[in-house]
Amino acid sequence: MKAHIDLTRCDGYANCVLEADRVFDVDESTGQAVLLLADIPGELAGDARRARESCPAQAIRLDG
Template sequence: MRAHIDLDRCQGYGNCVLEADVFDIDDSTGQAYVRVADIPAELADDVRRSESSCPAHAIRVED
């Protein structure tokens, strides 16, 4: 599983950071980024929650 952030859509709300250890906010841009290239199975539910909770719909998750 992999996650991608669309930086054209990301507004830096931070909802993704609250849900999963996979995401963080870049201090210089204020936008989210993916910290983990290959997401482990035990974080799959958290990552899906992050995807659905992003108000800007900037997260895309691929299995």
């Protein structure tokens, strides 16, 4: 599974970090989400899905 963040949509809510802190973080200089892992290992797939679902801006896309 691959994760993508649409930075034109990301408003820095950081819900993704709360759900998947080993996959996402927040860039302190921009306030937007950053990927720690673009290729999500199987054991973190559920966390990544919860992060996508919790994003109010719908800025996260998961492929695969």
